[in-house]
Amino acid sequence: MTGWREYLAEHESAWFEEILELLRIPSISTDPERKADVAATAEWIAERMQRAGVPEVEIVRGPGHPLVTGRWIVPDKPRVLIYGHYDVQPVEPLDLWLSPPFEPTVRDGKIYARGSGDMKANLLNVIHAVEAFANTNGQPPVSLIFLFEGEEEIGSPNLPAYVEANKEALACDFVVSADSGVAGPDVPSLTVGLKGLAGCQIDIRTGERDMHSGMYGAMVPNANQVAAQLAASFHTADGTVAVDGFFDKVIPLTDDDEREIARASAEETPILEESGAFAYWGEPGYSPAERAYARPTLDINGIWGGFTGEGSKTVTPAEAHIKVTCRLVPDQDPHEIVRLLEAHVAKHIYPGVKYEVRANPGIAYPFRVQQDHPALKKAAQALEEIFGREPIYTRSGGSVPLTAVFQRVLGADTVSYAFTLAGSGPHAPNEWFRVEDLARGRVGNCRLFELLGE
Amino acid sequence: MTGWREYLAEHESAWFEEILELLRIPSISTDPERKADVAATAEWIAERMQRAGVPEVEIVRGPGHPLVTGRWIVPDKPRVLIYGHYDVQPVEPLDLWLSPPFEPTVRDGKIYARGSGDMKANLLNVIHAVEAFANTNGQPPVSLIFLFEGEEEIGSPNLPAYVEANKEALACDFVVSADSGVAGPDVPSLTVGLKGLAGCQIDIRTGERDMHSGMYGAMVPNANQVAAQLAASFHTADGTVAVDGFFDKVIPLTDDDEREIARASAEETPILEESGAFAYWGEPGYSPAERAYARPTLDINGIWGGFTGEGSKTVTPAEAHIKVTCRLVPDQDPHEIVRLLEAHVAKHIYPGVKYEVRANPGIAYPFRVQQDHPALKKAAQALEEIFGREPIYTRSGGSVPLTAVFQRVLGADTVSYAFTLAGSGPHAPNEWFRVEDLARGRVGNCRLFELLGE
Numbered sequence: 001m002t003g004w005r006e007y008l009a010e011h012e013s014a015w016f017e018e019i020l021e022l023l024r025i026p027s028i029s030t031d032p033e034r035k036a037d038v039a040a041t042a043e044w045i046a047e048r049m050q051r052a053g054v055p056e057v058e059i060v061r062g063p064g065h066p067l068v069t070g071r072w073i074v075p076d077k078p079r080v081l082i083y084g085h086y087d088v089q090p091v092e093p094l095d096l097w098l099s100p101p102f103e104p105t106v107r108d109g110k111i112y113a114r115g116s117g118d119m120k121a122n123l124l125n126v127i128h129a130v131e132a133f134a135n136t137n138g139q140p141p142v143s144l145i146f147l148f149e150g151e152e153e154i155g156s157p158n159l160p161a162y163v164e165a166n167k168e169a170l171a172c173d174f175v176v177s178a179d180s181g182v183a184g185p186d187v188p189s190l191t192v193g194l195k196g197l198a199g200c201q202i203d204i205r206t207g208e209r210d211m212h213s214g215m216y217g218a219m220v221p222n223a224n225q226v227a228a229q230l231a232a233s234f235h236t237a238d239g240t241v242a243v244d245g246f247f248d249k250v251i252p253l254t255d256d257d258e259r260e261i262a263r264a265s266a267e268e269t270p271i272l273e274e275s276g277a278f279a280y281w282g283e284p285g286y287s288p289a290e291r292a293y294a295r296p297t298l299d300i301n302g303i304w305g306g307f308t309g310e311g312s313k314t315v316t317p318a319e320a321h322i323k324v325t326c327r328l329v330p331d332q333d334p335h336e337i338v339r340l341l342e343a344h345v346a347k348h349i350y351p352g353v354k355y356e357v358r359a360n361p362g363i364a365y366p367f368r369v370q371q372d373h374p375a376l377k378k379a380a381q382a383l384e385e386i387f388g389r390e391p392i393y394t395r396s397g398g399s400v401p402l403t404a405v406f407q408r409v410l411g412a413d414t415v416s417y418a419f420t421l422a423g424s425g426p427h428a429p430n431e432w433f434r435v436e437d438l439a440r441g442r443v444g445n446c447r448l449f450e451l452l453g454e
Numbered sequence: 455m456t457g458w459r460e461y462l463a464e465h466e467s468a469w470f471e472e473i474l475e476l477l478r479i480p481s482i483s484t485d486p487e488r489k490a491d492v493a494a495t496a497e498w499i500a501e502r503m504q505r506a507g508v509p510e511v512e513i514v515r516g517p518g519h520p521l522v523t524g525r526w527i528v529p530d531k532p533r534v535l536i537y538g539h540y541d542v543q544p545v546e547p548l549d550l551w552l553s554p555p556f557e558p559t560v561r562d563g564k565i566y567a568r569g570s571g572d573m574k575a576n577l578l579n580v581i582h583a584v585e586a587f588a589n590t591n592g593q594p595p596v597s598l599i600f601l602f603e604g605e606e607e608i609g610s611p612n613l614p615a616y617v618e619a620n621k622e623a624l625a626c627d628f629v630v631s632a633d634s635g636v637a638g639p640d641v642p643s644l645t646v647g648l649k650g651l652a653g654c655q656i657d658i659r660t661g662e663r664d665m666h667s668g669m670y671g672a673m674v675p676n677a678n679q680v681a682a683q684l685a686a687s688f689h690t691a692d693g694t695v696a697v698d699g700f701f702d703k704v705i706p707l708t709d710d711d712e713r714e715i716a717r718a719s720a721e722e723t724p725i726l727e728e729s730g731a732f733a734y735w736g737e738p739g740y741s742p743a744e745r746a747y748a749r750p751t752l753d754i755n756g757i758w759g760g761f762t763g764e765g766s767k768t769v770t771p772a773e774a775h776i777k778v779t780c781r782l783v784p785d786q787d788p789h790e791i792v793r794l795l796e797a798h799v800a801k802h803i804y805p806g807v808k809y810e811v812r813a814n815p816g817i818a819y820p821f822r823v824q825q826d827h828p829a830l831k832k833a834a835q836a837l838e839e840i841f842g843r844e845p846i847y848t849r850s851g852g853s854v855p856l857t858a859v860f861q862r863v864l865g866a867d868t869v870s871y872a873f874t875l876a877g878s879g880p881h882a883p884n885e886w887f888r889v890e891d892l893a894r895g896r897v898g899n900c901r902l903f904e905l906l907g908e
Contacts, residue, residue, distance in 0.1 A: 090763065155766065201766075206733070208731075209879065212852065212882065213751070214781055215880075216725070216731065217753040219736050220725065220733065222735075225688075227682070228683075228686045228754060229686040231686075237683075275674055277662075277674035278660060279674065279675055281804065282672050299667040299676055299678075299768070299770050301667065302759070302769075303678045303757055303760065303762075304759075305757055305758075306757065307756040308758040309484070313544050313755055313881070317756075321762070327668055350733070352732050352733025362766065397672055399768075422669075
């Protein structure tokens with residue numbers, strides 16, 4: 001009987017076609033018009049899990065996009081909940097893509113497609129690893145519970161309630177989140193902190209209809225100006241968030257934190273090169289890495305109002321909109337942050353203007369895991385074998401809302417473990433995943449399962 | 455032989471169909487996709503003028519949209535240049551229109567359509583008045599030179615050069631601009647001041663591509679935030695324009711000016727009711743009417759960047775845009791104002807951000823005409839006959855770029871004379887023109903021509 005390593009090697013070509021197939025389905029969870037595509041992706045995943053040998057696979061349909069669950073309980077083996085998501089971010093601005101986002105294209109050893117790095121390749125790699133054990137060993141070396149959602153990119157609005165209602169079935173020793181990555185091709189890393197998330201849309205209305213700027217622009221509020229002044233009020237001139245109470249619950253960085261962050265960030269790709277940004281910006285008194293890893297932020301994700309077409313229109317617009325999200329750190333509470341945002345708008349908006357603050361349904365609590373956690377140490381061992389060096393321990397500016405839920409409801413810590421490379425542009429045009437990291441990820445998953453099962 | 459009054463009355467029904475036909479052509483000059491429609495409107499106007507009896511009609515094709523010209527010189531009669539435009543504003547936001555903008559619909563005695571009040575009804579009324587004289591008197595009572603452009607709504611970028619190059623053919627005693635209106639159904643008014651216009655688009659780029667807000671939002675500038683802070687910097691908190699040097703050339707209001715504006719504004723519809731705005735706003739120290747008539751303004755006509763679709767996207771956008779226009783008063787110079795805007799952007803934009811300030815091709819100098827101008831007095835007499843009371847003298851916050859050009863190049867003052875009602879929503883959704891003002895406008899034009907010819 002062959003081992004899992006041989007099995008992986010034999011299937012590499014066939015499985016390459018599979019990831020391309022999965023990337024072709026435009027599972028954009030925020031777009032109501034893609035609802036059927038999101039559902040088709042769930043079907044695809046469920047069918048693939050069954051084919052890999054997972055004995056209990058279910059598509060759970062609820063208020064939002066479907067959840068794909070699976071169970072493979074191996075007696076006397078630790079229970080590992082594998083968390084992932086099969087939905088993807090929107091693709092705008094489309095004109096910046098060098099190849100269409102849902103026509104995966106290989107250039108320079110990278111697969112370019114929306115969802116490649118975040119996180120369809122990582123998700124499929126888990127399934128392939130399970131199949132390798134199923135077909136060589138008859139079963140995986142640990143008990144596996146799968147939880148693949150279709151709403152991570154909209155903030156997982158329905159999963160917390162599902163976890164709450166199914167906590168017996170989901171009971172586990174720890175969680176492995178495949179929604180992650182490593183710091184560089186030669187720099188293994190493990191995420192020990194994730195930011196929380198809260199946000200809202202602010203709809204501003206200054207009158208019943210758009211107005212002629214010559215007739216009325218001198219006399220009545222311009223919705224764009226009201227929106228711009230409000231949007232600008234969220235930060236001080238130096239880049240500090242200016243929302244009252246925003247920092248009240250933030251746990252200050254210790255000297256140890258600062259050293260750890262400095263060590264980790266020293267090995268990362270320079271930010272300007274990696275991000276494509278032209279300049280640095282942000283809260284004074286902290287290094288860029290400290291801000292990204294461990295300080296809360298506020299982003300104006302969208303702003304729009306008035307005439308945005310070609311040419312000129314002398315309009316005084318009556319309506320404008322702002323989309324805001326905040327990334328949070330321990331111990332900020334996302335629900336409280338939404339209340340602070342509401343209070344900020346009420347305080348700063350021009351008097352007499354009508355407005356509505358609509359909280360985003362998806363929120364996330366910030367998350368931390370201790371560096372000496374037993375499952376994290378196994379993950380570190382697997383990475384060290386594969387990369388030939390010890391991993392660095394980083395915190396992520398990103399959010400995986402469920403990590404905090406798993407901690408609270410299941411009492412289980414989450415190890416983030418996957419092979420997407422920093423700089424691969426999740427959420428941006430021309431997102432990519434390296435072809436060679438498909439094989440690396442499959443080996444990585446098999447080794448992690450073995451070590452966790454010991 | 456019947457007189458022009460009988461002729462007008464006899465043709466009222468047939469001519470009603472004509473205005474609907476003209477309003478159905480979507481002559482949006484700012485929209486490159488409507489180029490053919492703008493050209494078709496020019497053809498329609500030229501054909502209609504010929505049918506009205508105008509002996510010399512020409513469609514002048516140049517770098518932009520065509521110009522429709524006409525001449526009917528009557529020996530020994532004063533020469534009047536009739537100025538108007540056949541292009542219209544864009545129609546966005548479309549969902550606010552109760553009936554489609556290019557399917558003219560009559561409700562409550564008003565024709566609802568884009569271009570109804572601004573200014574296809576007024577333009578066609580002039581042609582109908584000329585036809586009435588042609589078919590009852592054989593010729594008009596004054597010499598007429600027609601200049602109907604298709605680029606007024608984009609700031610008349612090409613007409614000044616045409617006027618300059620054709621000043622002999624256009625030589626006239628004065629100009630009548632049909633791009634105007636009256637203060638109310640029972641309040642005749644004459645415009646003695648028009649604002650100038652200058653503006654630009656500001657394109658902001660903070661990086662090569664949009665970024666994941668969790669990974670980079672804490673470290674690099676967000677284009678939306680840069681745009682919001684820049685847009686907000688154009689005004690102080692109290693509503694005064696904050697561009698350095700903006701007010702330097704403004705001629706202060708005299709006590710006479712203030713009295714005249716107070717008298718005129720007392721008879722106007724209350725601004726909030728008319729505009730649909732929920733609140734007043736603007737430069738402190740001046741009444742709303744003073745600001746609208748006689749103080750310069752700056753409007754954010756458009757702002758946009760990042761994710762503007764349904765739902766949420768945690769993006770740190772790399773690109774955002776602002777459209778700005780300023781309404782100017784004597785003696786501000788629009789070219790100088792654009793330079794001041796450029797300097798303002800350079801001073802206030804976040805360092806290291808790339809940007810471009812693109813000046814709008816269309817500009818206008820501010821315009822004033824003296825209240826005792828002989829042609830203005832004839833217009834006042836005509837209005838008094840029709841309305842049964844003396845007109846009020848107002849200044850408009852709007853701009854008709856050509857008035858200042860006619861003054862400078864032809865040495866001719868402009869009388870603004872037309873029948874669009876204040877509050878009819880030019881540039882806004884659900885623009886309208888009263889059906890009964892079609893007849894009133896035709897009579898008004900015939901009487902004005904008679905009086906000017908005396």
